[in-house]
Amino acid sequence: MSHWLAGLDEAGYGPQLGPLVIGFVTLKCEKRIAADSPWDLLSPLIGAAGRRDKNVISVADSKRLHRPGTGDLSRLEEGVLSFIGAERGTVPRTFRQLIDHCTANRSSYLDEYPWYRDQDLDLPHSCSSINLSGKIRRLERTFDRCAISSGEIRAIPLEVREFNSQVKERGGKGAVDAWAMGRFLRWLWLQSDRKQIEVWADRLGGRERYGPLLYPLFPGCIFKILEQDKERQSYRATSVQENRVVDVHFRKQCEQYSFCTALASMTAKYLRELHMVLLNRYWSQHVPDLKPTAGYPQDAGRFIGQVEGARQTLGIDTGLLVRSR
Secondary structure, eight states, X not given: OOEEEEEEEEEOSSOSBSOEEEEEEEEEESSOOOXXXXXXXXXXXXXXXXXXXXXXXXXXXXXXXOOTTSOOOHHHHHHHHHHHHHHHSSOOOBHHHHHHHHHTSOXXXXXXXXXXXXXXXXXXXXXXXXXXXXHHHHHHHHHHHHTEEEEEEEEEEEOHHHHHHHHHHHSSXXXXXXXXXXXXXXXXXXXTTOOEEEEEEEOOTTOOOOHHHHGGGSTTEEEEEEEESSSEEEEEEEETTSOOEEEEEEETTGGGTXXXXXXXXXXXXXXXXXHHXXXXXXXXXXXXXXXXXXXXXXXXXXXXXXXXXXXXXHTOOHHHHXXXX
């Protein structure tokens, strides 16, 4: 019986500008393996964060692979696009194709924002396309050797307008994060052909109890708390027929324990950074000598102030640019 590993993570929880992106990754395994086993099983091609090596695909917490402000997305890009390439057989050639792949063809939200409308980016953005193609071929061979295959790499980008709307409806951005992750968990439960699923996610803020959040996502299940203390929270949903089981684990710094969560972190960060490339490009065309921003609070105020005059002249609603929380 196949065993499915899955991971969830977000990028952009704290910024005032740009999207909150929730990443979702699955791997299909011919037998049950631990959440951290893919690092060993897929080596030496796959490595954790460390020194750069053109022969290695790094999979780790995105914060360890990307330094804001450098403009270099190569380490995130190689990992994310390699696994997408192995999943679908081809690599998305543009930013919009990538968004369509990750969101099931729901890229239309981009046209609500002047900085994305009629704009696109060629991919790969930072890394070598020749090197990337070689790594995809090696990853496919490594998957075959290890009896592992790529499942899905998906994401939910919540740009400012939808983010603000969801915050208003749900009462806070922590609730929005939980809602978005819940959409993926609910989708997994509906995949009736997947009998054994293990999901790993970072803790949502300081939350230590997830039962009330999870139980409604698995209708018609037998729900059980496996462990629930200050450090570890694990839950099990079993179908009434007892032929399908979903285990959901929450851990602090889960990217260190779960390969899929680390890759989900990279996916979310990569997509967010590509959004920010286009946002910065747009505003630099309207404000001379404007320094790019990563959107985080320590710099967002400077950026918002510098573009304010142009924003008013262009007639752009502040609710398209600045988050409410």
